Amino acid sequence: MKRRGPRILLIVGVTVALLVTFILTALPGTTRSRIGDFFGRVFDPVTSVFQGGVDAVGSYFSAVSENRSLKTRLRELEEEGANLRLQITRDKDKVEAFEELKDALHLITHFEDTSITSAAILNREFGPGFDLFRVKAGRKDGISVSGNQTCPVVDQNIALIGRIHSTELSSSKVMPILHEAFSVSARVEGTYRSSFRVRGDLVLRQKGLCIADNIAEGTPINIGDKLITSGEGGVYPEGILIGEVVDVRTDAQGKMITCVVKPAVNLDDLRYVFVLMESADES
Known part of the structure; x- marks a missing residue:
């Protein structure tokens, strides 16, 4: 026989639920509440x-x-x-x-009769001695040096930086104006008196300065004068700004013997340089 227990329990449960519902329906409202x-x-x-x-x-x-x-x-x-x-x-x-x-x-x-090549500086640190530094332009760009022939290097303001020391295929080394082996013929801007020499000095370069010497007696030079290239020697075109006289040194008799010069170019701020070369028509 089949078990009827679960079915009976279900019927009883449904019946009880219906009964409870009926009773609640029949109760007054208050009781329901x-x-x-x-x-x-x-x-x-x-x-x-x-x-x-x-x-x-x-x-x-x-x-x-x-x-x-x-x-x-x-x-x-x-x-x-x-x-x-x-x-x-x-x-x-x-x-x-x-x-x-x-x-x-x-x-x-x-510089109408000059070929100009721009070059980025490759090594940014010049060092305490302001030694040679390298730029990104070389023989493939037409830069060459031989014997006493070299190329001036200037900044965008036509201030003298130095000269090309040596070249490779894609780069060159520049000797800055403060280097003790550097020298250039100069004169006072606005005058056409005798030229003299501006060169690097081992002591002064530590202060960012160079020296002017070989000054003829009677040459009028005063503190604050601007010095430019004289054009003599055929390497540096005339009129390139070198720097400013910041001190005049005299001997025991009061005769001027040397001047201290502050270069116009700021070597620490350089990013690009311009190399001045002989144009192809002249070479």
């Missing part, structure tokens, strides 16, 4: 906790969704920032190239 209040006090906290859990879960998923949106927006902003930095770098390079070209054009108008 009291019973409802009783069950409400029992189940309301459970309902509140359940509703709070539902709200918390909803808030969590909402926060997760917002966090994903923020991460996506953050990635977009980072990409925009990277593109902006790249554009700024490119624009900066264009500006520097334009300034270099403008400086070269200015030099070309000043």
